[in-house]
Amino acid sequence: MIPAPFDYARPTTVAEVLQAVASGGEDVKILAGGQSLIPVMRLRLAAPETVVDLGGVAELRGVREEEDAIVIGAMTTHSDVLSDPLIAANAPLIAEATATVADRQVRHLGTFGGALAHADPAGDLPAVALALDAEFVLVGPGGRRTVAAGDFFVDYLTTALQEGELLVEVRIPTLAGRWGMHYEKFNRVAQAWSIVAVAAAVRTENGHIAEARIGLTNMGPTPLRAAAVEAALAGVDATDEAIASAAAHAAEGTSPSSDLNAQADYRRHLAQVLTRRAVRAAAGL
Helix, strand or coil: CCCCCCEEECCCCHHHHHHHHHCCCCCEEEECCCCCHHHHHHCCCCCCCEEEECCCCHHHCCEEECCCEEEEECCCEHHHHHHCHHHHHHCHHHHHHHCCCCCHHHHHHCEHHHHHHHCCCCCCHHHHHHHCCCEEEEEECCEEEEEEHHHHEEECCEECCCCCCEEEEEEEECCCCCEEEEEEEECCCCCCCCCEEEEEEEEEECCEEEEEEEEEECCCCCCEECHHHHHHHCCCECCHHHHHHHHCCCCCCCCCCCCCCCCHHHHHHHHHHHHHHHHHHHCCC
16 A cells, blocks of 8 residues: 655754654654554555654764764664674673564665654563663753663553654664573564564573563563562572573563464463573573
8 A cells, every 4th residue: 555645854964853753743653673663654554744854864873882882873774783702792781682683675675763753562572671770871851861761662553752752863772791682582584573582681690590671572561670580590509490480480471462473371381391492591501
């Protein structure tokens, strides 16, 4: 189908983006990679008055290293994330999850910030952001503010972004110590959305798990931290038995849906299985 008529703006600076959004009418949509927005516009499930294209804003692209964080521009494409040496060295969990996003064509156009701002609970990157304690930098009419990943995802396809605000970059705190990371995804066919997935970051010391951060994909209307698993893993020996015992708590506090792909009880089972696999791999077993 053909989208409904709309006005189009392609600014070249963040300031121009905010002005275009403010003057664009009552229904303004931000176009990042367009891999989620364009299909719903073609189906006329969305009919914005104005589309503001971020493709011309160079300052929103790229990855840089700061003293305490890796900073990823919101318009950095998935393919650029995959090839970036800073991400590979400091946050390989991001690259591993990004490699499972759709296909090459989508990864070439889709953007890191766009996928996070879309906030699809079946998307691969939100749970990774939770596991890495990412911070989201937002700019709007009221200025610049930073929102923790745990506060950014509010509900299904809903974030802490307020009217007129723009996600400009994501900060990934630099981790000290010996960390292993792994993303374990289960889907029906290649290139499909996750039925369930688990993002694990594990810090080990002298054969023990000193700290674990576990993000769950598609186990509720937002990405979730598996807090019960994290608590159960703290201080235990890095063994199959200890990890399996902790992973049994993976579905606690979740509210998975039932749909054509899987029933809720099956998702709960998958969360336990995938958590065990992800933690084992992250712990180097």
